[in-house]
Amino acid sequence: MLKTQARLESSKLMSWLSPLIAIVLTMLVSSIMFLALGINPTTAFKVFIIGPLSDSYNLGELMVKTTPLLLCATGLALCYKANIWNIGAEGQLLVGALVGSYFALQANDDSGYGWLAITLLAGAVAGMFWAAIPTLLHQLFHTNLILTTIMLNYIGLYLLLWGVHGPLIDPEGFGFPESAIFADALLLPTIMEDGRASISIVLAVVFAIGSGIILYRTLPGFQLRVFGSDQPAARYAGYSSKFIIWSVMLSAGALAGFAGVAEVTGPIGQLIPQVSPGYGYAAIIVAYLGRLNPFGIIFAAFFMGTLYMGSDLAQIELGMPTAITGLFQGILLFFLLACDFLIHYKIIWQPNKSNSQTAPVSTKQGAA
Amino acid sequence: MKQDNLLLSLWQVSKRYPGVVANDKVSLTLAKGEILALLGENGAGKSTLVKMIYGVVQADEGSLLWQGKEVVIRSPNMARSMGIGMVFQHFSVFETLSVQENIELSLDAGFVKDAATLRAKIIELSAAYELKVDPDRYVHNLSIGERQRLEILRCLIQNVKLLILDEPTSVLTPQEVAGLFKVLRTLASEGCSILFISHKLKEVTALCDRAVILRGGKVNGECVPANETPDSIARMMVGSEAVLSERYHKTIGSDELLVTRDLSVPPTNPFGTGLTKVNLSLHKGEILGIAGVAGNGQEDLLEALSGEDTRAEAGSILINGRKVAKLNAGERRLLGMSYVPADRLGQGAVPDMSLADNTLLTSARKGLVNRGLILPHKVVELAKSIIHRNDVKCHNAHAQAKSLSGGNLQKFIIGREVDQNPEVLICAHPTWGVDIGAASSIHRQLIELRDNGAAILVVSEDIDELFMISDRIAALYEGQLSHAVHTEQTNIEEVGKWIAGSFMNEDKPQEDVKHA
The missing domain is CATH 3.40.50.300 (P-loop containing nucleotide triphosphate hydrolases)
Structure with missing residues (x-):
C-alpha cells in the first residue's frame, strides 16, 4: 500500500524537482487535450516549445513576452518570501504604463534620452504609488492585502481605459482608442537587428539577479525571509515589520510599474488599451514556478514567455483558441501546487500490515 | 501474579x-x-x-x-x-x-x-x-x-x-x-x-x-x-554518567540594571491578564526568579520586558536609567539585552531555517555582517562553536531547527543568547521540557553568566528550579508581582502561597530594602 510520510527535513532536491515534474504532468494532460481537439500532440508541442525558439524574430518576441513577466515575478517573489500577498502586479503595471505614457506624450522631437529616463522613472514611481495604497490601508486598518490589491487591479485597468479613451487619445487618430505614437527618443533601444526586444530584458535580468543577491546575501534580505517564514521569530529578534512590508510592496510596485512603462516605450511604442494580456497574474505562477528564488524566476519567466509565444503561434498555425494559454497556466499551477506536497512528505511503499494484524486479534477476542 | x-x-x-x-x-x-x-x-x-x-x-x-x-x-x-x-x-x-x-x-x-x-x-x-x-x-x-x-x-x-x-x-x-x-x-x-x-x-x-x-x-x-x-x-x-542537581551559592547583586516602575499593560486577548503596576528591580550579578502558575501574566511580562510588546508607558521600563519601553526587541538588544523566549521553535528559532541562519537571527552584530552583506563563513563558524560549546546534538550547522529535539534546541538558543555577553538576560522557562542532564548544564550556564556580572531574570513555573538558581525570588499572580525576597530567607511553602495570590492581601511591602 502506498503511504505518505512526513519528512524530517524539507527536501531541497524536491523543491527544485517539483516544477519539473509539474511541467511533465502538464504536458501529459495537455496531450489529452490536443488529442480531443484532433491535433497530434507532437505537432502541437513543436509549435508550442520549439516554435518560439526557432528563429531570431521569434526569439526576440519571446524576450518581449518574458520581460514583463520577469519584472513582475521578481517583485512578487520578494513579497511572497515575506508572506505578503500582493496580487496587484497587474494594476501596478497598468498604472505604470498609463503614467509613463503621459510623460512620454509631453516630449517632442527635440527631447533627448534624459526625457526617456524621466518617463521610465515616472512609470516606476506610479507603480510604487499604486502599491502604496493597499499597503497604507493594511497598516492603518489591517485590510486584507489580497482583496485590496485585486480590487486595485480593476481600478487601474479602468483608469488606463479612461486615459486612452480620454485625455491621452491621439487627436489625429480618427477616434481610435490609442495615443499618438511616441517620439523616437522616447523608445527604448532595441538589442537585436530585427524584432522588438529592447534593453528592458537586460534590465529585468539585472534586477532579478540584484534581488536574488539582496534576498540571499544581505541582512535585510535575511530579515525579510525570517519575517516571511516565522513572524513571531522576527518580532523576537526585533526586526521592524513596517520596514519589511513597505520595502517589499514598494519594490514590487516599482518593478511592475517599470514593466508597464517599458511595454509602452518598448515593443508597443504608444498607449493602447491592451497593454497587458494578464502579465501581472501570470507572474504569480512564474514566481512560484521559480521557487520564489529570483534566479529560478529568470528560467521560469522564459518558460512562461514560451507558452505565451507558443499559444500565439498555435493560433496562427493550428487555429487553436486563445483560451489555450489560460488553460496551460491553470494546469501548470495546479500540478505545481500538488507536487509541492513532495517537499514536505515522501511517498513510501508499505505492506498492508494493519489488516493482517487485526485479523488474528479479533479471533482471539472471540475465543476469550 | x-x-x-x-x-x-x-x-x-x-x-x-x-x-x-x-x-x-x-x-x-x-x-x-x-x-x-x-x-x-x-x-x-x-x-x-x-x-x-x-x-x-x-x-x-x-x-x-x-x-x-x-x-x-x-x-x-x-x-x-x-x-x-x-x-x-x-x-x-x-x-x-x-x-x-x-x-x-x-x-x-x-x-x-x-x-x-x-x-x-x-x-x-x-x-x-x-x-x-x-x-x-x-x-x-x-x-x-x-x-x-x-x-x-x-x-x-x-x-x-x-x-x-x-x-x-x-x-x-x-x-x-x-x-x-x-x-x-x-x-x-x-x-x-x-x-x-x-x-x-x-x-x-x-x-x-x-x-x-x-x-x-x-x-x-x-x-x-x-x-x-x-x-x-x-x-x-x-543513566549513571549525567551530573544531577547541584547546589549553587547565592549572591547579592550590585547596581540596578533593569527597573520597572508601575509597569502596566492591558491584556492582549479577552482571556488574558495583562500586567498591573509591576515594580521590579534587577541588579548586576544576580538571578531574580519570577514564580507563578501559567496564565498569570508571564507572557505579558516577558513581552513587555523583551520589547515584543511596546504598548507600555515610555518611562515604565528602564535599562541603566534609560527609558526603553517604546524600543523594539532589536533596539533593546543594542543596549545589551538578550532574551530566551518561552516558545523555542517558532519564536526563538525559525523552524525551516538552518542552525547557522538561526545564529544570525539575533547575532548579526557579532561581526557576521559587513556593510549589509552576510559573511556565511563567519555565521557557520559561530554556529559551530555554539553547537560545540553547548553540546547540542544535531546533524551539523546546516540542520533545520525543526529537526532538533526540544532540549537540544533550547541548549542552542541559550548558548546563542549567552554568547552575546549580555548585560541583562531575560530567560523564560529555561528548562521546560528539557531532560535532567541538559537542565543542569543550562543552570550552570546561567550561574556562570551571573558570576560574570550579568543581570538575569528567570521566569519559570518550576518552583524547585527557581529555588535552586535564583538569588532573589518574587511571585506573579493575575498580572501583579509580589515584592522580591532573598531566596535563603523564604521557603517553598511561603512562595507557594504567594503564587496563589496571598501577597495581595498583605500590606503593600517595601520593595526589597536590602538594596536601597
Missing part, C-alpha cells in the same frame, strides 16, 4: 515514527487500585505509550490486555467506553461554556436522562471527592486548578476504571498539588487504577505505589518509590 487482579497489561509494545523509535518492546502491568508512576525524561516515550493506551495512536507491534482480554483500542471514544479516562497536560475544555455544559459534551448520548440528573451527579461527585467546582460557572473564569478538577470530574462521571494523568502537577501550586494527591488516593482506595506521568521525583515518591522508568523508549527499570531516594530514581532515568 494474580491474573484477575490485573486491570491492564502491555506486552512487547512498539511504536515507530519516522526517524525515531518512540517505544521499543515496552511491557508493563497495572493492578486494580494501583497508582503507577510512569517516569522518564522528555522524549523517553511516556506520551506515546499513554496515547496508545488511550487509543490516540495504535501500536505497530505487541499487544494490550484489558482485564485479561486482548484488545485493540481504536479511538479515544472506545477507550472512554471501556472506562479509561485521561487528563491531558493541556486541558481540552471549552472556555466559553459552563462546567456542566463541558461535562455534558463529553458524554455519550443517553448516558444521563436529563440535565437535572447530571447536575445532581456532578454535585454529588464533587462533594464526595472534594473536587470543588460550581457546575454553573463558565470555564474561562476558572483557575487552572479548577479546570483540572473539571477534567477529573469529567472522567469520574463515566465510572472510570483507569485514570491517566499527564504531568498533572506542572500547572498547580504546591497547595493544590496536595489537594490533588488526596483525591487520587481516595480514588485508588476505591479500586480505580491511576497512571501518573511525571518527571518530578518528589511527587512520585510521595504518591505512587510503584514506578516504571522509561529511557529511550525502553523500560529501564521498575521500583517501589518509597524504598528509593529521588537520586537513585533519577539515576535510572538519565
Whole structure:
C-alpha cells in the first residue's frame, strides 16, 4: 500500500524537482487535450516549445513576452518570501504604463534620452504609488492585502481605459482608442537587428539577479525571509515589520510599474488599451514556478514567455483558441501546487500490515 | 501474579515514527487500585505509550490486555467506553461554556436522562471527592486548578476504571498539588487504577505505589518509590554518567540594571491578564526568579520586558536609567539585552531555517555582517562553536531547527543568547521540557553568566528550579508581582502561597530594602 510520510527535513532536491515534474504532468494532460481537439500532440508541442525558439524574430518576441513577466515575478517573489500577498502586479503595471505614457506624450522631437529616463522613472514611481495604497490601508486598518490589491487591479485597468479613451487619445487618430505614437527618443533601444526586444530584458535580468543577491546575501534580505517564514521569530529578534512590508510592496510596485512603462516605450511604442494580456497574474505562477528564488524566476519567466509565444503561434498555425494559454497556466499551477506536497512528505511503499494484524486479534477476542 | 487482579497489561509494545523509535518492546502491568508512576525524561516515550493506551495512536507491534482480554483500542471514544479516562497536560475544555455544559459534551448520548440528573451527579461527585467546582460557572473564569478538577470530574462521571494523568502537577501550586494527591488516593482506595506521568521525583515518591522508568523508549527499570531516594530514581532515568542537581551559592547583586516602575499593560486577548503596576528591580550579578502558575501574566511580562510588546508607558521600563519601553526587541538588544523566549521553535528559532541562519537571527552584530552583506563563513563558524560549546546534538550547522529535539534546541538558543555577553538576560522557562542532564548544564550556564556580572531574570513555573538558581525570588499572580525576597530567607511553602495570590492581601511591602 502506498503511504505518505512526513519528512524530517524539507527536501531541497524536491523543491527544485517539483516544477519539473509539474511541467511533465502538464504536458501529459495537455496531450489529452490536443488529442480531443484532433491535433497530434507532437505537432502541437513543436509549435508550442520549439516554435518560439526557432528563429531570431521569434526569439526576440519571446524576450518581449518574458520581460514583463520577469519584472513582475521578481517583485512578487520578494513579497511572497515575506508572506505578503500582493496580487496587484497587474494594476501596478497598468498604472505604470498609463503614467509613463503621459510623460512620454509631453516630449517632442527635440527631447533627448534624459526625457526617456524621466518617463521610465515616472512609470516606476506610479507603480510604487499604486502599491502604496493597499499597503497604507493594511497598516492603518489591517485590510486584507489580497482583496485590496485585486480590487486595485480593476481600478487601474479602468483608469488606463479612461486615459486612452480620454485625455491621452491621439487627436489625429480618427477616434481610435490609442495615443499618438511616441517620439523616437522616447523608445527604448532595441538589442537585436530585427524584432522588438529592447534593453528592458537586460534590465529585468539585472534586477532579478540584484534581488536574488539582496534576498540571499544581505541582512535585510535575511530579515525579510525570517519575517516571511516565522513572524513571531522576527518580532523576537526585533526586526521592524513596517520596514519589511513597505520595502517589499514598494519594490514590487516599482518593478511592475517599470514593466508597464517599458511595454509602452518598448515593443508597443504608444498607449493602447491592451497593454497587458494578464502579465501581472501570470507572474504569480512564474514566481512560484521559480521557487520564489529570483534566479529560478529568470528560467521560469522564459518558460512562461514560451507558452505565451507558443499559444500565439498555435493560433496562427493550428487555429487553436486563445483560451489555450489560460488553460496551460491553470494546469501548470495546479500540478505545481500538488507536487509541492513532495517537499514536505515522501511517498513510501508499505505492506498492508494493519489488516493482517487485526485479523488474528479479533479471533482471539472471540475465543476469550 | 494474580491474573484477575490485573486491570491492564502491555506486552512487547512498539511504536515507530519516522526517524525515531518512540517505544521499543515496552511491557508493563497495572493492578486494580494501583497508582503507577510512569517516569522518564522528555522524549523517553511516556506520551506515546499513554496515547496508545488511550487509543490516540495504535501500536505497530505487541499487544494490550484489558482485564485479561486482548484488545485493540481504536479511538479515544472506545477507550472512554471501556472506562479509561485521561487528563491531558493541556486541558481540552471549552472556555466559553459552563462546567456542566463541558461535562455534558463529553458524554455519550443517553448516558444521563436529563440535565437535572447530571447536575445532581456532578454535585454529588464533587462533594464526595472534594473536587470543588460550581457546575454553573463558565470555564474561562476558572483557575487552572479548577479546570483540572473539571477534567477529573469529567472522567469520574463515566465510572472510570483507569485514570491517566499527564504531568498533572506542572500547572498547580504546591497547595493544590496536595489537594490533588488526596483525591487520587481516595480514588485508588476505591479500586480505580491511576497512571501518573511525571518527571518530578518528589511527587512520585510521595504518591505512587510503584514506578516504571522509561529511557529511550525502553523500560529501564521498575521500583517501589518509597524504598528509593529521588537520586537513585533519577539515576535510572538519565543513566549513571549525567551530573544531577547541584547546589549553587547565592549572591547579592550590585547596581540596578533593569527597573520597572508601575509597569502596566492591558491584556492582549479577552482571556488574558495583562500586567498591573509591576515594580521590579534587577541588579548586576544576580538571578531574580519570577514564580507563578501559567496564565498569570508571564507572557505579558516577558513581552513587555523583551520589547515584543511596546504598548507600555515610555518611562515604565528602564535599562541603566534609560527609558526603553517604546524600543523594539532589536533596539533593546543594542543596549545589551538578550532574551530566551518561552516558545523555542517558532519564536526563538525559525523552524525551516538552518542552525547557522538561526545564529544570525539575533547575532548579526557579532561581526557576521559587513556593510549589509552576510559573511556565511563567519555565521557557520559561530554556529559551530555554539553547537560545540553547548553540546547540542544535531546533524551539523546546516540542520533545520525543526529537526532538533526540544532540549537540544533550547541548549542552542541559550548558548546563542549567552554568547552575546549580555548585560541583562531575560530567560523564560529555561528548562521546560528539557531532560535532567541538559537542565543542569543550562543552570550552570546561567550561574556562570551571573558570576560574570550579568543581570538575569528567570521566569519559570518550576518552583524547585527557581529555588535552586535564583538569588532573589518574587511571585506573579493575575498580572501583579509580589515584592522580591532573598531566596535563603523564604521557603517553598511561603512562595507557594504567594503564587496563589496571598501577597495581595498583605500590606503593600517595601520593595526589597536590602538594596536601597
